[in-house]
């Protein structure tokens with residue numbers, strides 16, 4: 001067999017799901033292609049109504065929504081913020097940019113979410129915020145996390161990059177923290193290539209959020225006729241996407257039921273066809289507590305060892321199938337080490353990082369493609 005045959009099933013494929021081209025053409029024809037045009041307002045309103053969030057602001061990425069959050073919470077040098085070590089760099093970097101000291105907590109071995117039982121021990125008088133990440137769109141234990149945050153006077157920020165339309169105890173993810181961040185990167189359920197959203201659950205933060213997003217100016221207030229000129233009033237940056245991107249995204253959000261139903265079918269088919277094989281080989285499949293509605297963002301599995309994980313990636317690739325792994329533990333990264341991270345600090349994160357593999361997963365993955373992935377996986381020689 002050749003070393004690298006042509007790719008037959010890629011890991012991710014962003015797909016048009018509705019009126020993306022039509023809406024982008026409308027935005028262009030209306031000659032309103034900078035930020036906060038009609039499609040941005042429509043996308044904000046759709047998310048506000050569906051999720052029940054007082055204010056949603058589209059952003060240029062989830063990373064930027066998180067950066068805005070760190071500014072909004074007035075994170076100062078030396079403030080401590082608690083994160084799971086098993087997450088994407090941006091979750092943490094956004095706060096470190098303001099001078100925060102990251103405090104890494106381990107994850108639960110079942111959902112791979114922040115382990116709430118270890119949270120209390122990470123809190124100090126300097127703790128300013130706790131940032132749970134709803135990994136794979138399955139909710140963190142929000143009751144316990146909110147209670148610890150309340151007792152320690154820390155803000156809860158949800159990194160909901162994976163979890164749009166997922167629920168915890170019948171309530172949408174992104175509505176629990178004072179602030180939450182969404183991603184519309186091309187790997188996400190809903191995309192415009194690069195994009196994100198800031199969810200603001202405390203209305204008192206809306207005005208400042210608008211200023212931070214508009215380069216530190218009160219331009220939004222000027223456009224609404226609330227002031228007669230706009231000027232520099234705070235720190236900020238350019239966090240608003242072009243209305244062309246918002247038009248693309250709005251077309252996707254309109255198709256949310258179809259997209260989520262298709263992804264649910266893909267997820268269920270993997271689970272049904274891999275579960276016996278997985279239990280026979282001590283492979284852990286995703287766990288979704290019964291009080292959580294997952295967002296069907298990804299399908300992962302944990303192989304018994306690093307070598308078996310690497311072997312399966314190679315085996316799949318040799319059969320034309322792309323699979324990937326993530327995240328490298330942040331406490332062991334070059335930056336994490338500068339903040340005192342060392343091996344053994346977060347043992348579950350360190351193990352999971354070595355064992356996790358993600359199978360191809362996107363809205364229009366066909367049954368034929370999925371059968372190929374499943375059959376090839378079942379053929380893997382342990």
Ligand SMILES: Cc1ncc(COP(=O)(O)O)c(C=O)c1O
Pocket residue numbers: 061062063064087088090091133159161162182183184185195196
């Ligand atoms: C948990 C998490 N947070 C934040 C991000 C950053 O998202 P974006 O690429 O939209 O900035 C990602 C990216 O995949 C992520 O997985």
